[in-house]
Amino acid sequence: MAATEATHAAGEAYDVIVLGAGPTGENLADRAHAAGLSAVIVESELVGGECSYWACMPSKALLRPVTARSEGRRVPGLKDAVDVPLDAPAVLAHRDAITSYWKDDGQVRWLDSAGIDLVRGQGRLAGPRRVVVNGGRVLTARHAVAVCTGSRAVLPPIPGLAEARPWTSREATSAKSVPGRLVVVGGGVVGVEMATAWRALGASVTLLVRGDGLLPRMEPFAGHLVAESLAEAGVFLRTGVEVREVRREAPGGPVTVLLDSGDEIVADELLIATGRAPRTEDIGLDTVGLPHGSWLDVDDSLRVKGVTGGWLYGVGDVNHRALLTHQGKYQARIAGAAIAARARGVPILESDPWGAHAATADLRAVPQVVFSDPEAAAVGLSAAEAEKAGYRTRVVDQDLSAVAGASLYADNYRGRARMVVDLDREVLLGVTFVGFGVGELLHAATVAVAGEVPIERLWHAVPSYPTISEAWLRLLEAYRG
Incomplete structure (x- = not known):
């Protein structure tokens, strides 16, 4: 069945119904379909969601020329050539191209190629496993309905705002x-x-x-x-x-x-x-006993708590665990696997925090890059958060400008790195970098934090010379003394 032409029939049944065609909804439907389940996505706006058209992609398209020029200004032989105003119309035109001019044809074609049906319109829950689109078309779910409607900006109660x-x-x-x-x-x-x-x-x-x-x-x-x-x-x-x-x-x-x-x-x-609020104000939560417009309280398999039968899932921003596109996609993979396992009657191993059906990283290893100038990148707990959580910690800092790779990357490089170490287990609880290009350093830190890699083993992860990644060696040296 083509994504653009899902058949209109009374009480159409699917294994999984997904509300919201952003990255979270797309990934959940894809994982469910890959596991052999039929899936349909209901979307009232553009397929691709907030990230593709109004958040991650357009904002980074606006920011990349900014950081490129800033770094170029600090490179000998290049600084005079790039020390000019940005061509704003060209930047905005590139942003428009990155967003596909706010058209979702390409995303719809991907859904079609993936075997996922699309129904356009406002989907509302109408009791257990039942979704009504635009007040008329009825969809029923054999196994699960997943709310992946994301979040929206909130205006504070300021007079005149x-x-x-x-x-x-x-x-x-x-x-x-x-x-x-x-x-x-x-x-x-x-x-x-x-x-x-x-x-x-x-x-x-x-x-x-x-x-x-x-x-x-x-x-x-x-x-x-x-x-x-x-x-x-x-x-x-x-x-x-x-x-x-x-x-x-x-x-x-x-x-x-x-x-x-x-x-x-x-x-x-x-x-x-x-601030942000969940986009759950008009999806019929009241028909299944949940508060209108609320964040969804979920377990680690992303199943909504308090719903009889365990068929409702809240994935991505709507559960308020980690309001980031990559975390939503991560949760979608976990939820898709959990839905497929339950559909096959396979037990969910809730006692395994790092298993295939538990979104553990939402609590312990959330990475985020702020694409400012310079970039700020962090994963896991800050020093204050670790202390508040009761860990016995040691904080190690490193001036990134003292690393050989930084002096080659840009003149007058300014930056800093920090790692927060759990002294009882000698693993990393969190890592933060600030400096030019540090976003590309973050995944190594994410692997170390999520994998709970022992400090002694990190000594054997040799950073290439001369790169800014040598900051890892300096941090470890400072820790060992």
């Missing part, structure tokens, strides 16, 4: 022109990345942060180094401030942001990047 029609992450990654003046509210990943991108593309950017620093979920030095770089790039950073009111007199006109300090900032656009 909703009426001012601010940017969220969607508008920030899809804007057709560079605003003259941009105010960004929020010091997390979206706020930092979009402040980096739009400042480099020519906007005057003010970044407002409620707390005392950037990237609060990473080691403090990550936020400090990124803040220094943003300031050098011309971003006006204000911490410890709150927005009291927002005013926009006319659509498309300037927006005024009033702070609790009494100050006013006037801009052409305002980006709110302060």
Whole structure:
């Protein structure tokens, strides 16, 4: 059955129904189909989801020219050639191409080739194993319904904000022109990345942060180094401030942001990047006894707790375990395997935390790269998180500029690495890097943390010389003393 032409029949039955055709939904349906189950995806927007059109892909398309130019400016023989303004129309055009011009034909063709059916429309649960699309078409699931509808940006309850029609992450990654003046509210990943991108593309950017620093979920030095770089790039950073009111007199006109300090900032656009909510407000959770619009509480096989019969799964952002595309895809692989095993009557080994049916990495080894300038990359626990969890730890830091590979990568390289060691087991609990190109270092750290590789064995993982990866050797040397 073609993905674009799924048959319309009363009570169509599939083994697995997936709500949401983002990367999470696509991967879950693919894993279920590969295991011999029939699968259909219900999608109300574009196949490919938030990541493909309004998040990961367009944001990184905007950021890559920024970091490439920044690194080139620090390379002898190249710096004069690249020390020029970015060609904003060319960058935006490339972003448009990366998003396939917000058309999902290619993604639909992939579903078709994978043998996965597609039903377009708003899918709502209508009792156990039953989904109604657009209020009429009925789908039933023999084994499972998986909610993979993702999350959406949340606007805080600030007077005048909703009426001012601010940017969220969607508008920030899809804007057709560079605003003259941009105010960004929020010091997390979206706020930092979009402040980096739009400042480099020519906007005057003010970044407002409620707390005392950037990237609060990473080691403090990550936020400090990124803040220094943003300031050098011309971003006006204000911490410890709150927005009291927002005013926009006319659509498309300037927006005024009033702070609790009494100050006013006037801009052409305002980006709110302060949080996410689950896209579960209109999917019929109440018909199966769950709170309307709630995050879904799941077990490690991603099965929703409290639903009789164990047929409902919540995968990706909707379960609030790790709101990252790669973690959603990871969960999808786990859930797909668990659904297939249960369909065959194979016992799920819930006592095996690193087995095929448990999403353990969501709790112990979540990697994330912030594509700022410089990059910040981390996996596992920070030092503060490890201490709070009760581990007996040792923290080891390394100045990346002291590594030979860093001096070759760029003049005046600035960066830092940290590893957090569990002293009782002598394995890594977490690793953080900040510096140019460090995102490509992170997977080695992820393997070490997820694999619980003993420190003594890491000594035998020899980093190539002269690369920035030699930071691993320096960290281990510092640990051993």
